[in-house]
Amino acid sequence: MLDKIDVDKIIAIAKEAGDAIVEIYQKDVQIEYIEDESPVTEADLKSNEIICGALEKLYPSIPILSEENKAVEYKERNNWKYFWLIDPIDGTKEFIKKMVSPKLTPPTQH
Template sequence: MNQTDLLEEILQLSVEAGDAIMGIYAKDFNVEYKEDESPVTDADLAAHKVIAAGLQQLTPDIPVLSEESAGIDWTTRQTWNQYWLVDPIDGTKEFIKKNGEFTVNIALIKAGKPILGVVHAPALNVSYLAAEAVGAFKQCDEARIELKVTQKANTGLIKVVGSRSHPSPDLAAYLEQFDDVEMVPKGSSLKLCLVAEGEADIYPRLGPTSEWDTGAGHAVAEIAGATITQVDGSALTYNQKESYLNPYFIVSRLEA
């Protein structure tokens, strides 16, 4: 299957998972907590089931790593050249608060790099989708626009997107390099997408994230033309180590 067709299939699958989420979002739902004290809801599990079944049918030969099925041994994972990286609900805290800023994240990772990704925000009725051979897009209802990042001078007012639920003490020190800063709070992987569409200039993530939090948004932002690097300028990669935790990273459309 070519990337154009595959991207449309993954978008449809993310919408189906979003529909399952919204059926639970509208009602009271159960919240439990994992060992790391992160919340998980009935909706996370329902979306996971939809996505896992859909990917198995669509690409039975490509393994799937989901936040809700993350117990896959490193000796197995390090043999993967290509795999699906899934977060059934990114921004579970936003889901619980019912502020709408949560997403379904599905990314295709090849040789440590996201080459296709969909970020679907079901409560906001917006999707971001990208593939290397196709481009990056934002879709609202039936309207789809292509996303192409234009670089911005590293001067004047800088719009900085940051976490709504995870403020970082390291962020204030990092922002001292800019003369004038406007903070744009946002939940989930929508932060990466805001840089991709030019609504924010930079997203410094100086706090913990896991690979499934960022894979799909990484694909959207990078294919749109943003730069995504670790703080030292090296590439942000996936499935290159035993831990699922990302290093700190910077998503930017500012001139170097």
Template sequence: MTSPELLEQIVQLAQDAGQAAMRIYNKDFNVEYKDDKSPVTDADLAAHRVILSGLEKITPKLPVLSEESAAISWQERQQWQCYWLVDPIDGTKEFIKKNGEFTINIALIENGVPVLGVVDAPALGVTYLATQDIGAFKQVGEARIELKVTKKENKGVIRVVGSRSHSSEQLANYLKQFDEVDMVPKGSSLKLCLVAEGAADIYPRLGPTSEWDTGAGHAVATIAGATVTTVDGAPLKYNQKESYLNPFFIVSALQS
């Protein structure tokens, strides 16, 4: 059910939510902590409200799963063939640090596959957008650049994008397979987008993420031509189980 018109509506909606977040970003804001100790700010809730209101107008019959309204039973969710997957602000820790590397994420999931995704980074003035029928793009101002991954041989210097807020011994061990590694630190779902735009060759995520953290960036990466798989090589799928947690996964522009 994707279309150019729908993509433009979602781009505008993500940017509207981004501007709502920026109004809070540019002043003092309140930080609270959820039961799992993850932070949530006034901006998460403001962006969430903008997105939910907009999606209800654009596609009133489609269900929405958002990080800020995730208490939906598996019995209900497993009936969904098509739904919106939303992270109002991914990279809340980056938002709190005010380093600009946070994103607004909206993805359309059909039968477990992200078929449309918008990742807006309002503090950086960049929006990534993708849909299966027209491709993947990076927008800066009014200009749009099409993103097409050129697969690279698995040798020489490999540019690895990793989290600013998470690192692990598992990642260090994984990277031993490469001759030489150039680490590119980045926060939020921007990591998937860096592979899509050719600024990194691989993003191994060997730590916890939730489905809403990755859906939109996943769409951008795969539609641009990268692969997004579990560490076993299976496609990363959505809404296939009761837990929202993703398995460990690899986003790659390397030749297999």
């Protein structure tokens, strides 16, 4: 399965998500808080939408585990041989404060 992953397409997805993050970074950041009281921004959600949407189209048989998506029970995850692990913005709190340049954690598989 891993030999069928097109790295160039993954890089293109990451660049598209990164462009969306940078565009939002230049505006006033709207903040929401999720169940565990962690902040989430429009940039988190938009980049997650781009990444997950593209991965679902390219590799529909590989499940996605993303910080911004609904939690998947361990009972189900335990049976996954491979999966995409997504954290659209690594450092949302810093992103909100505009303390650092936004970082994108590219999709990875296990």
